[in-house]
Amino acid sequence: MAYRDIVGSFWYLHDQAFLKFSRVIQLPHYGVHRYDPDISEAFDLFSKLWKMQKEYRWLLEQNGLERWEIGQIAFRIGQLYVGQYLKNGDTKNLFEAYLSYKAIMDHGYLLDTSINLEIHFLVHFFLLCLMLGRHEMVHLIAAEIKDLYNGFLEEEPMEWKQSFKEIERFHEVDRSFMNMRPLRYSFAFDPHPNSIPNLASGGKERAPILHVAIILGYHPNEVKFGEITLDSLRMLQCLEWEPCGEFAETTRGEGIQGGNSSPNLLQDIRDMSLPPNPQKLIxxxxxxxxxxxxxxxxxNELPSDKVLLIYLSAGGEGELSLVPSNSRPSSESCGRIMHSFSNIEISYTATSTNKSPVKSSSQRDCSKLQSEPCLWLGPHESEGSNFLYPSDLIPFTRRSLFLVIDSKSSYAFKAIHGAEKGKTTAMLLSPTSQPPTIADSAGHDCCQNGSQFTMFLTAPVQAFCILTGHSMADISKDTFNTAEELLSLSLIEWGTVLLASPELDEVWIDVLRDPLLWRLLLRFIFCRAVLALFKPTNHEEEFLPTCLPQLPESVLPQSEVSQSSLKPIASLFEATDHFDFK
Structure with missing residues (x-):
C-alpha cells in the first residue's frame, strides 16, 4: 500500500471511529443487550485505529498526526471501557480505562493543547480514580485540575467553576479514606465465600443471586461529582468484588506504553477467580x-432466580410530610387497590404561618394522596408526578426485590410488606431521624460526609468512629485493620446465629446465599446494634433502622451475641462508656 493510501485510510478510519463513538456514548446504560452490536463495532474500529497508528506512527506524524490526537484516541478507548463497566459491572473494564488514562498523563499526550481538552480529560480521570478507590491518584489529579483552573480563571471563569467546586468537596471527603480498606468485597478483609457458614440449613447452595442494582441519589446538596453522589459511589463499590490474586498483579503492568502496545480490546477481560459483579445503574x-x-x-431482563436491588437515597423533606391517621378511611376508588395503606395519609406542611396551602390539581384529586404514603423526590411546588409511592413498586414484587431506602420518610415503604404480588420483598430502612454523634449532638451532617446509614452499610468501621467522635486522621491503619478483623468475626457469628434460627424468613435465607448481600444484611445488624445501644439515642425508635421481614430475636441488639460482638470494637476505640451494655 502506498504511503498516501495509508495516510488516507488512517484518517478515514479515524473519522468512522469517532463518529461511531459519538453515537455509542449517548446510548443508555440500561437495556444491556440491546446495543451490543453498536458497542462491539465501536471497539472494533478503535482497535484497528490504534493498531494502525502504532504500525505507521512515523509516517502519520510526518503527515500531520499530533501527539494530542494520539491521546484523544486513547481517551476515547478509555471512555468505551467505562461505558462497558456501566453495562456489565466488570471492574476490569475500569482497570483497562485506568491504564489508558494513566498512559495519557504519564506521556503528556494532551499537554500543549487546549486547556478545555486537558481539563475534560482530567475530570474523567478523577471520576475513574474515585470509582477505583485510587486515593493517591485522586489527590494528584485534583491538584493538577486546581492548577489548570487557576490559570483558566481569567479567560472563562464560569465554564469549569461548578466542576471544580464539586471536585474540591469530593477531594476533601476522600482524604479521610486514604488509609482505609477498599469498600469492595475484599478477601484481605472480608471472609472468603467458602468460609461463610454453610447454608445447607436453608436447603440451598451458596451462589451469587444479585443480578442488577439500581442506585438512585436524590439528597439535596449532597457531595457529588457529575452524576455520582458520595452515597451512590459508596454503595456502588460495596456491591462489587475487589480484584485479587494473579489478576490484581498483572493489571499493574499492562496497558498503553508510549503508544507502542495495543489496549486489550475485545478480549475476555474478566477476573475468573471472582464471581461476576452485578450490573449497576446509577x-x-x-x-x-x-x-x-x-x-x-x-x-424484564431479570432471571427468575436472581435479585434486583434498588438503593434510594433521598432527603424525604419538602412541602409534603407523612403523618399517621387514626381513623380516616381511604376513598372508595382507592380502597380496593390500596387497602393496606389506609392507616396513613399525607398532610401538607405550610411554609408560612400566615398562609394556608393552596390546593393544587393533585390535591383536588387527592384520594390517592390521602390513602397512601409517598416519598417526595421533585422540586418545590411540584405535583404528583414527582412523588414516589410504595405502590409504584408493588408490580415489580412478582420477582425478588431487595430495597435499601435511606430517607427520613423510609418508614413509608413498610406499606409494601404484605402487599407483594409474588415474592416477599427484603427491605433495609434507615432511621427516620439522624442519630446524634458524640462530636455533634445535633447530628452528623449527611450532606458533607454522606448518610450515616449508608456509611454503616458500606464502611461500618468509619461510621462507628464518626458516631463516637473519633477523627479518622488520628487513628492508625493498624487500629483500623484490627477493627475490621473484629467486625469480620462478628459478621460470621451473626450469620451463624441467623442460619440456626428456625424463625428466619425464607427471603433472608435467599439473601444469605449471596456474599455481597450477606455482608450488607449483617452490616445492617451491626448498625442496628450500635445505634440501639448508643446512649445518646436513648433507645428511641426514630434513631433506629428497621428491616422487613423481621429478623429473629436472637440477633436483636439486646441479645448476647450482639453485645459480645460490639464490646471488643467499642473497647478498641475506648468508646465503651458511650454504650449501654448489660
Missing part, C-alpha cells in the same frame, strides 16, 4: 418516569 435525581422505566427494563 442515576442522580432522575424523573419518576425515567426511574420507573429503568426499573421496568431491569425487571
Amino acid at each position: 442515576f442522580y435525581r432522575p424523573s419518576i418516569t425515567l426511574f420507573l422505566m429503568v426499573i421496568t427494563t431491569a425487571w
Whole structure:
C-alpha cells in the first residue's frame, strides 16, 4: 500500500471511529443487550485505529498526526471501557480505562493543547480514580485540575467553576479514606465465600443471586461529582468484588506504553477467580418516569432466580410530610387497590404561618394522596408526578426485590410488606431521624460526609468512629485493620446465629446465599446494634433502622451475641462508656 493510501485510510478510519463513538456514548446504560452490536463495532474500529497508528506512527506524524490526537484516541478507548463497566459491572473494564488514562498523563499526550481538552480529560480521570478507590491518584489529579483552573480563571471563569467546586468537596471527603480498606468485597478483609457458614440449613447452595442494582441519589446538596453522589459511589463499590490474586498483579503492568502496545480490546477481560459483579445503574435525581422505566427494563431482563436491588437515597423533606391517621378511611376508588395503606395519609406542611396551602390539581384529586404514603423526590411546588409511592413498586414484587431506602420518610415503604404480588420483598430502612454523634449532638451532617446509614452499610468501621467522635486522621491503619478483623468475626457469628434460627424468613435465607448481600444484611445488624445501644439515642425508635421481614430475636441488639460482638470494637476505640451494655 502506498504511503498516501495509508495516510488516507488512517484518517478515514479515524473519522468512522469517532463518529461511531459519538453515537455509542449517548446510548443508555440500561437495556444491556440491546446495543451490543453498536458497542462491539465501536471497539472494533478503535482497535484497528490504534493498531494502525502504532504500525505507521512515523509516517502519520510526518503527515500531520499530533501527539494530542494520539491521546484523544486513547481517551476515547478509555471512555468505551467505562461505558462497558456501566453495562456489565466488570471492574476490569475500569482497570483497562485506568491504564489508558494513566498512559495519557504519564506521556503528556494532551499537554500543549487546549486547556478545555486537558481539563475534560482530567475530570474523567478523577471520576475513574474515585470509582477505583485510587486515593493517591485522586489527590494528584485534583491538584493538577486546581492548577489548570487557576490559570483558566481569567479567560472563562464560569465554564469549569461548578466542576471544580464539586471536585474540591469530593477531594476533601476522600482524604479521610486514604488509609482505609477498599469498600469492595475484599478477601484481605472480608471472609472468603467458602468460609461463610454453610447454608445447607436453608436447603440451598451458596451462589451469587444479585443480578442488577439500581442506585438512585436524590439528597439535596449532597457531595457529588457529575452524576455520582458520595452515597451512590459508596454503595456502588460495596456491591462489587475487589480484584485479587494473579489478576490484581498483572493489571499493574499492562496497558498503553508510549503508544507502542495495543489496549486489550475485545478480549475476555474478566477476573475468573471472582464471581461476576452485578450490573449497576446509577442515576442522580432522575424523573419518576425515567426511574420507573429503568426499573421496568431491569425487571424484564431479570432471571427468575436472581435479585434486583434498588438503593434510594433521598432527603424525604419538602412541602409534603407523612403523618399517621387514626381513623380516616381511604376513598372508595382507592380502597380496593390500596387497602393496606389506609392507616396513613399525607398532610401538607405550610411554609408560612400566615398562609394556608393552596390546593393544587393533585390535591383536588387527592384520594390517592390521602390513602397512601409517598416519598417526595421533585422540586418545590411540584405535583404528583414527582412523588414516589410504595405502590409504584408493588408490580415489580412478582420477582425478588431487595430495597435499601435511606430517607427520613423510609418508614413509608413498610406499606409494601404484605402487599407483594409474588415474592416477599427484603427491605433495609434507615432511621427516620439522624442519630446524634458524640462530636455533634445535633447530628452528623449527611450532606458533607454522606448518610450515616449508608456509611454503616458500606464502611461500618468509619461510621462507628464518626458516631463516637473519633477523627479518622488520628487513628492508625493498624487500629483500623484490627477493627475490621473484629467486625469480620462478628459478621460470621451473626450469620451463624441467623442460619440456626428456625424463625428466619425464607427471603433472608435467599439473601444469605449471596456474599455481597450477606455482608450488607449483617452490616445492617451491626448498625442496628450500635445505634440501639448508643446512649445518646436513648433507645428511641426514630434513631433506629428497621428491616422487613423481621429478623429473629436472637440477633436483636439486646441479645448476647450482639453485645459480645460490639464490646471488643467499642473497647478498641475506648468508646465503651458511650454504650449501654448489660
